[in-house]
Amino acid sequence: MKETIVFVHGMCHGAWCWEEHFIPFFEKLGYTCVAFNLPGHEVQGSTRRISYSLGDYVEALHRVVANLEAPPIIIGHSMGGMILQKFLKTGSCRKAILLASVPPSGVLFASLRALFRYPGLIPYLLQFNLLGGFKKYPQLMFNDPDLCVRYAPLMCAESFLAYLGLMLPSHHRTTVPLLVVGGSADGLITVQEFADTAKHYKAQLEIIEGGSHDLMLDKDFEKTAEVIKRWILNSDH
Template sequence: MAPAPLEVIDKGHSTDAHPAPLLFVHGAWHAAWCWDDHFLDFFAGRGYRALALSFRGHGRSASDKPLRSLSISDYVDDVATVAARLPTPPIVVGHSMGGFVVQKYLEDRDVPAGVLMASAPPRGYLGSGVRWFRRHPWQFVRTSLSGESLAYVSPIEAARERFFSPSTPEAIVAACAARLQEESARSGRDGVTALPRPKRVRAPMLVLGALDDGMAVTPAEVHATARAYRTEATLFPGMGHNMMLEPGWEAVASHIDSWLISRGL
């Protein structure tokens, strides 16, 4: 069976200064749009080819199976499918669940570099799940029983708690919340059982986090991720989980750009 068509937003062109394309990988409940608001134009304007995919069943990507049964392995295959179409291996940038997917993708593949933004740590989603249960036990129980979670992340105040800082303008939170969609229940279970193996990853890694991200990924988990990949984390103050949409996203993008330039990428 042919793979389902995947949505890919593709901007800019590779240049002599930046020959490797950037492939951006979104997190749970999101799609390629979260990178298109700011990051794709930022990097395209600096001489990179910048692409963002939507996992199957997300955004405008079709799916060959029901959403609830999509696995982390399916998402890794989606990244591999898009990367295989590129003329050279891409630098892969993953956010949240997308960072977890990137870690799994890099176990068996050589790329110029990987970037993890507020990524789920190598030890998986357990910490995030415990925090959700402690703050909203009935939400957690209902989601676990039904396999449906959108109703508990898409209201504006719920989206703020999970994805943004307390000071983020309401319009930014509302614009994101309106575009969120249901996530696969299977992928959530995989985030506890199908853990990455950092020792198999050979690519240099940049690990970034947000100091006001306490619901999805804590600063301590960001530092643990950096240690697993033999590097040090950079954390951005006054910023929540959705680092590519928060006010101050330019500082995050510029940091990535500077790191890539320092490595000749």
């Protein structure tokens, strides 16, 4: 039976972020790929305010996994990585990949770094307008001006309530085989935080040289996809 990979997107994104590169890459390898929109993320570019908790997003992942015939491999990006970590408190999967993920310590330090580097984010934060901040400074997500222009318009409003949930640390452990992948040029999460995440979970760490926060949308996305492919295959042995 084909293995299934479930993709969990991050803040202000949607299932679309997996559809251009990662899903074709892994489908060619024979995997069944499932990408879904978290609640309120169904419409690309939507500015409609939403108010879901991080727990609502975790429940959405539980529902997707419950509908599958067998435990999947799950890849969680950014906020989706924290959703995956919280899912593993009570749920299970065959393998888990944290891609440019919020660390177990939460997103506070990443937020403070971003505000210090780009003080223009502060008015957006005071307005609870996360989308506005990311659209003004898309370089937080992408390391290429062309990609900023291309993908920023697809991003949608994010729940400030869910963002506040990301401030809280998640200190549990898991027995699920886990890989941590980060980019050396990530505009939000540091290489040290990726290393700390891997240490926390006793997981393998892979740093993609020059990789942005949105590793799955980088022009050289295949570097990241190949690292994940090799780990999935090798961790069976």
